[in-house]
Amino acid sequence: MIHIEKVTKSFHGLFRPVINEVSLSVEKGDFCILIGANGCGKSTLLKLISNEYKADSGTIKLKGAVAQVVQDVNLGTVPEMTLLENIALNEINSPKLLFYRRYRNQVIQKLKELDIGLEEYIDQPLKMISGGQRQMIATLMAIHSGRQILLLDEHTSALDPKMQTLLMEYTHKQTKNLELTAIMITHKMDDAIKYGNRLIMLHQGKVALDFQGKQKKALAVHDLLAMFHQYEDQLLVSGGESGN
C-alpha cells in the first residue's frame, strides 16, 4: 500500500514545484500505470516514494519495502561482479552461504522462466551483459527481491519490440502472482491501456486524470491519446477523477 498526502517537491531554479500537492493512494495488489509528458514529474514522484528524494511538504506512508527498476540499469549493481552475485546482493534477505548451491539453482530456474537463455550468463561479470539484457535482469531482480512494492521507470525502454512484449507480459503476470503493489511509468499508450487496473496522468506536477475500475476498462488507446494531446495543448478535459 502507498499513501501519498499533499506532497510537494521543488527544485532550485524551477519556477513551479515539480510535484504540487499530490494526494494519491495505491492499494495492495494494484498495478498502476503512470503517464504524462516529458518533465511532468513522473520519475520525481517515484523517487519520492522510494525515499531517494525528500518531499518539501506532505507525507508518504508505505506498507512494505520498495524494489525499483530505474532507467539507469547500472544503478545499484556492481559491474565487476557476476550476474548471480548481483542478484544475491539485491535480495532483501541475503542467501546464506551454506545454501548457496540451492539458491543458485533457484536463480537459474527464475532466469529460465523468461526463456531467452539469460541463465547462460549467470557466472559472467555483469559488465559483459548487454544493456537490454541488464534491463531484463534488473526487472527480474526487483520482482523477486522479496519486496512488496515495485516501482518501474520505463523498464522496457532499452529492449527490442519482441523483448518489450515478453518482459511486459512477464512483469504483469509475476506482479499478480506475487501480489505486489506496482507503479509503472510508460510512454507507450498501448501498454498503458493493456496492463494495469489503474491509470494516472500527471500534468505539471498534479494528478490530471485518474482512471480505475470500469472507467479504466472502457478506455481505448485513441481516447487516451486524445486526452494526452488536449492536456498538452493546455485545454481542460473533464471525465477523469481528479486526485487533487
Ligand SMILES: Nc1ncnc2c1ncn2[C@@H]1O[C@H](COP(=O)(O)OP(=O)(O)OP(=O)(O)O)[C@@H](O)[C@H]1O
Ligand atoms: N535532481 C534534480 N535536480 C534538479 N531538477 C530536477 C531533478 N530531478 C528532476 N528535476 C527536474 O524536475 C522536472 C521533472 O523531472 P522528472 O524526471 O520527474 O520528469 P519525467 O516526467 O519523469 O520526465 P521523462 O518522461 O522525460 O522521463 C524536470 O524539469 C527535471 O529537470
